[in-house]
Amino acid sequence: MADAAPIHVLLAGPRGFCAGVDRAIKIVEEALRQYGAPVYVRHEIVHNRFVVQNLERQGAVFVEELDEIPDDGQPVVFSAHGVPKAVPAAAEARRMFFLDATCPLVSKVHREAEQHHARGRHMFLIGHAGHPEVVGTMGQLPPGAVTLVEDEADARAVQPPPGAALAFITQTTLSVDDTAEILAILQSRFPGMAAPAKEDICYATTNRQAAVKAIAPQVELMVVVGAPNSSNSVRLKEVALRAGCPRAVMVQRGRDLDLALLDGVSRIGVTAGASAPEVLVEEVLARLRERGPVTTEEIVVAEEKIIFKLPAALTAAAPQQA
Template sequence: MTTTAPRPALTVLLATPRGFCAGVDRAIQIVERAIEKYGAPVYVRHEIVHNRHVVERLKALGAVFVEELAECPVDRPVVFSAHGVPKAVPAEAKARRMLYLDATCPLVSKVHVEAQRHYDAGRQIVLIGHDGHPEVVGTMGQLPDGAVALIETVEDARAFQPRDPANIAFVTQTTLSVDDTAEIVAVLRGRFPEMAASHKEDICYATTNRQEAVKSVAARSDVLLVLGSANSSNSVRLAEVGRRSGAAAYLIDDADGLDFAWLEGARVVGVTAGASAPEVLVQGVIDRLSASFDVAVEEVDAARETVSFKLPRVLVS
């Protein structure tokens, strides 16, 4: 009679909240509803959200992803991604008489409104964010060239030379590291005490909540697994926050990206997902771990989210 060796015990700490935020959920629904209403294909300018699995699923439903509006025929609907677009994009769509649906996250739109408000008041705008990220491109594209100065690091904040030190305002990308951004803002405020700010925090509630949840989980974990794509800013930030909180943190697309060598000697593994990563990916990781370990799952609650955003009226009528 042969006996099977017992599987090693492993505690999995699930960070809550994790995964889809309200803005991502709304953007995906806009593409799905547009396909239902208008039929395939529906064009989407840029990835609707930064997650490979979401994009592939929507492609299978009939979405066609492009980078520029010029790639879209005028007789099919086009959806603008959750990250937001420069003002020139809807202006071009109108000029071409295209049917377009704006899936920009309302919290990104809020940053656009704040930037415009400061610009109208005559202030130079400082945008804290990552160069080339579509959200940053969209925010800078709300205002004329040269109106927005991009700051990515503390070093940039120290070197920044405004036109008028007494007349500047700052806004931020919504998916930044809360701690990194606070450090940059502190440097700017130290140099420019009169610097104006948005009425409310620009880093969105979902980014903040997920980072706080990761801090709680990572502090108790040997290894942290973050589900999300490499081009997802908020997912990359979660892995960074996890490392700073003491865990060996890895960003993976799905369970196939899990390397069991990472888990040698580990007794506690934290698991979370970026705001654009579906929950099915989390379950896939738990299932893969359960095949090799005696897994005990524990939810770690940092916050409860009840936010939801309305869909465009044309899709609900």
């Protein structure tokens, strides 16, 4: 389609991998390097099939639960989303060598939950039911200690235990704007509710949404590179539409982009969720070039320099299993 009208692409910055995702993937890769295959991973290490399949080719074996793992002494990695306390307890009972790839910013929410509980507070957790991060966070405390609040309707209807002191925590990958609206309702109903010392929605989620907001009013189509089970990626699509972009689509790979969507379009925004590697953004750009000339411009709203250290078990001399 050499005669197609040129397309100008606004690239969101930042986009793609965050520090927590980068650390989680490196944990699996380093465990494979030090201990050899297989390295077992409970659940997808991050929500991206390209990443998962790449690790599988290196020798990672992904399972849903620990009972699928044989007692062969090989490392077991818990995903970046975090796990309920029952999971490491079960691993310890079987004397498994496990590595926790939970994002440190998710672990921060876990510690907050424990501290509020220790102070006798009942917690509201703003998040999405069934998401691994929410399951992991609720699993830090006894049943009934946390009430999940998913949306504004929940915030208006929720009834905490009578007379309970209250606190709130949130999933780290939520829409900043949606969460603010939910929180405003809860705070108007429960003005004494304790808040986190520092906002729970992580820097990467906030920055990626801010970049999309900056681009959305300037483009006719937003392409989000990400997986449908990736909370932060789904939020980017929603944010683009809310911020004034007339159309937004999510693709997992460049080949998934329907070129028919480009008919009559001259300006496109491209971003990627925190679990999508930059190589997939390059695939999308290559796909766009199949149609005709493409120019790119990066719109950067924040610089990210955060790096999270690997677990000591991987940076010290590798322990040998008995």
